[in-house]
Amino acid sequence: MTETLFQHGTLAALVPGLFTGTITAGELLKHGDTGIGTLAGLDGELIIDAGTIYQVNHEGKVRVVAPDETIPFGNVHFANFGPAQTLKAASYADLQAAVRAHLRSLNLFAAIRLTGTFKHVTTRAVRKQTVPYPTLVATADDQSVFNAENVMGTLSGYFSPALYAGAAAPGFHLHFLSADHQFGGHVLAASGVTGALQLQTFTNFELHLPADDAAFRDQDFTSPQIVADIERAEH
Amino acid sequence: MTETLFQHGTLAALVPGLFTGTITAGELLKHGDTGIGTLAGLDGELIIDAGTIYQVNHEGKVRVVAPDETIPFGNVHFANFGPAQTLKAASYADLQAAVRAHLRSLNLFAAIRLTGTFKHVTTRAVRKQTVPYPTLVATADDQSVFNAENVMGTLSGYFSPALYAGAAAPGFHLHFLSADHQFGGHVLAASGVTGALQLQTFTNFELHLPADDAAFRDQDFTSPQIVADIERAEH
Numbered sequence: 370m371t372e373t374l375f376q377h378g379t380l381a382a383l384v385p386g387l388f389t390g391t392i393t394a395g396e397l398l399k400h401g402d403t404g405i406g407t408l409a410g411l412d413g414e415l416i417i418d419a420g421t422i423y424q425v426n427h428e429g430k431v432r433v434v435a436p437d438e439t440i441p442f443g444n445v446h447f448a449n450f451g452p453a454q455t456l457k458a459a460s461y462a463d464l465q466a467a468v469r470a471h472l473r474s475l476n477l478f479a480a481i482r483l484t485g486t487f488k489h490v491t492t493r494a495v496r497k498q499t500v501p502y503p504t505l506v507a508t509a510d511d512q513s514v515f516n517a518e519n520v521m522g523t524l525s526g527y528f529s530p531a532l533y534a535g536a537a538a539p540g541f542h543l544h545f546l547s548a549d550h551q552f553g554g555h556v557l558a559a560s561g562v563t564g565a566l567q568l569q570t571f572t573n574f575e576l577h578l579p580a581d582d583a584a585f586r587d588q589d590f591t592s593p594q595i596v597a598d599i600e601r602a603e604h
Numbered sequence: 605m606t607e608t609l610f611q612h613g614t615l616a617a618l619v620p621g622l623f624t625g626t627i628t629a630g631e632l633l634k635h636g637d638t639g640i641g642t643l644a645g646l647d648g649e650l651i652i653d654a655g656t657i658y659q660v661n662h663e664g665k666v667r668v669v670a671p672d673e674t675i676p677f678g679n680v681h682f683a684n685f686g687p688a689q690t691l692k693a694a695s696y697a698d699l700q701a702a703v704r705a706h707l708r709s710l711n712l713f714a715a716i717r718l719t720g721t722f723k724h725v726t727t728r729a730v731r732k733q734t735v736p737y738p739t740l741v742a743t744a745d746d747q748s749v750f751n752a753e754n755v756m757g758t759l760s761g762y763f764s765p766a767l768y769a770g771a772a773a774p775g776f777h778l779h780f781l782s783a784d785h786q787f788g789g790h791v792l793a794a795s796g797v798t799g800a801l802q803l804q805t806f807t808n809f810e811l812h813l814p815a816d817d818a819a820f821r822d823q824d825f826t827s828p829q830i831v832a833d834i835e836r837a838e839h
Contacts, residue, residue, distance in 0.1 A: 373810075379711075381767050474821030476614075477813055532616050532825045535767045572815040575608075578712055580807040586709030590767045 372449065373573040374478045374527070375400035378442035381535045381590050382579070383411070384598045386502035390439020391579035394422050397443050398436075400575075403480065405526050405544045406443025408434065411508050412497035414555045416525065416546040417445055423546055425553040427496035427513045431546070441579075444527055444537075450482055450567035458488070459562040465541060467566055468528060476530050478571045481543065484523045485564015491516050492545055492554025509602035515554055522547035524556060534596045536576055538603040555603075607684065608808040609713045609762070610635035613677035616770045616825050617814070618646070619833045621737035625674020626814035629657050632678050633671075635810075638715065640761050640779045641678025643669065646743050647732035649790045651760065651781040652680055658781055660788040662731035662748045666781070676814075679762055679772075685717055685802035693723070694797040700776060702801055703763060711765050713806045716778065719758045720799015726751050727780055727789025744837035750789055757782035759791060769831045771811055773838040790838075 377392040377400075390409030397406070397417075404417040413426040415434065422434035453471035456464060464483070472479050493512040502508075526543035533539070546553040579585045612627040612635075625644030632641070632652075639652040648661040650669065657669040688706035691699060699718070707714050728747040738746075761778035768774070781788040814820045 379767065473815065476821060476823060476825060477815055530825065532614065532770045532830075533768075536771075570815065572813055574811040574813070576809040576811070578807055578809070580708065580712055580805065586711060588711060590711060590765065595767075 372569065372571045373575050374444060374446050374480070374571040375575045375577065376444045376537065377440060377577045378579060379536050379576065380442065380538055380599055381595045382585055382588065383442055383505045384595045385588060386504050387584055387588060388441050388498055388502045389582060389584065390441050391582050392440050392443070393436060394434045394438045394440060395436030397440055397445055398422070401445025401447050403448040403525065404443060404445035405542065406440050407495070409439045409441055410497040410499065411495045413494045414544055414553065415443065416544045416553055418523065418525070418546065423550065423553065425494045427494045429494065429513065429515045429552065431550045431553055446480055446569070446571065448569070450480065450569045453566040453568045455565050456483070457563050461559045464559065464562050468568065471568055472528060473570045476532070478530065478574050479528045480569040481528060482523060482525045482567045483562065483564050485562065487520050487522065487559055488561020489516065489518055489559065490520055490545055490556065491558040493557055494554040505602045506598050514557065515552065517547065517552045520547050520552060524559070534599065538599055542603060607804065607806045608810050609679060609681050609715070609806040610810045610812065611679045611772065612675060612812045613814055614771050614811065615677065615773055615834055616830045617820055617823065618677055618740045619830045620823060621739050622819055622823060623676050623733055623737045624817060624819065625676050626817050627675050627678070628671060629669045629673045629675060630671030632675055632680055633657070636680025636682050638683040638760065639678060639680035640777065641675050642730070644674045644676055645732040645734065646730045648729045649779055649788065650678065651779045651788055653758065653760070653781065658785065658788065660729045662729045664729065664748065664750045664787065666785045666788055681715055681804065681806065683804070685715065685804045688801040688803045690800050691718070692798050696794040699794065699797050703803065706801070706803055707763065708805045711767070713765065713809050714763045715804040716763060717758060717760045717802045718797065718799050720797065722755050722757065722794055723796020724751065724753055724794065725755055725780055725791065726793040728792055729789040740837045741833050749792065750787065752782065752787045755782050755787060759794070769834065773834055777838060
């Protein structure tokens with residue numbers, strides 16, 4: 370079986386502020402049941418789990434996204450995780466080290482999932498922007514930061530090889546959703562992580578570009594600053 | 605209809621000398637009937653046309669590749685070209701300018717084909733290397749260069765956005781095969797180009813990585829020199 374990570378949009382497109390939704394939530398789900406992303410206008414952080422898309426907005430509220438809402442950037446795949454290691458009271462650095470140790474290769478895209486208990490999780494959610502859209506770095510500076518203590522939930526997202534920076538955020542890109550669906554977002558920090566780490570490695574990376582979006586077609590993406598801005602905004 | 609450019613391997617893997625064939629010719633053809641590539645050991649230049657794979661070796665000989673031969677790097681798609689412009693006695697710079705003018709976007713992958721007459725074509729073909737493989741730059745320096753005058757044939761290959769340098773050769777990557785199958789290779793120069801330029805733009809770029817190749821999995825691709833070496837070897 371071919372294992373494919375599907376991506377709509379290219380991360381570089383967010384850097385100059387191309388936040389228009391270019392795929393519907395319903396269409397994205399045809400390519401996977403698990404993933405991460407954001408809504409049009411960079412409206413919050415998406416966690417896709419078992420075929421349902423959850424949004425954490427900049428107020429920290431969690432809701433289910435409707436099939437006709439639109440997405441400028443998202444990654445999905447069909448979950449087929451394998452067990453890697455059980456973590457006990459691990460730091461976020463320990464977690465990342467465990468992922469790196471168990472990945473088949475740092476040159477393949479992989480999905481990461483850990484359902485368990487977290488002593489502390491810090492997340493962020495970006496605020497919905499309006500036209501004319503600002504840059505990704507300006508938007509990331511306009512984010513809300515949330516903290517939770519002793520929370521049960523699922524950490525999920527992807528590891529992308531450094532070679533594909535520009536298309537994807539190099540390294541780790543992880544989101545969180547609590548089991549009670551009251552807390553989540555883009556993970557900035559975590560500690561006291563206890564649970565079973567699961568990984569899924571992909572042979573295929575399918576990049577689906579918004580060819581019908583004139584702003585995307587006409588944008589100049591040749592600046593070397595793009596990858597530096599992705600690093601600043603996404604990590 | 606979704607238009608997909610399929611790629612086996614990542615161009616960065618050739619830079620340190622990962623020339624092992626990791627997909628068979630027969631398997632590659634399941635993903636397209638048109639394309640370019642090279643054989644295991646960086647053995648010559650491949651031109652894939654109407655479902656047949658032709659190899660131009662370093663002696664300039666053209667032959668048909670068998671289904672069980674293996675390929676470390678190749679691009680294929682199912683031909684569905686549209687007309688762009690008729691060129692008359694165009695220089696290679698004119699040809700590239702015409703492609704850029706007619707592409708829907710410089711941010712999308714596209715295929716290029718021109719069947720016609722060429723006053724002059726200069727090609728190269730790399731020589732088959734043996735284990736332990738040298739680097740891509742050393743191999744490119746060990747190439748044969750061929751010239752043809754007043755030749756009929758087909759120029760074909762791809763335009764890749766600069767953003768995906770590392771995965772692909774940024775910009776143009778064109779091969780040539782004469783109508784009589786006696787001349788071809790990786791195009792270094794052309795002049796007096798007369799014929800109908802055809803283009804095909806892709807919404808999807810499907811990157812299929814050699815996950816079962818241990819040398820690929822273990823290679824360090826983080827050096828910024830990789831893209832510079834691709835530029836030197838492929839243009």
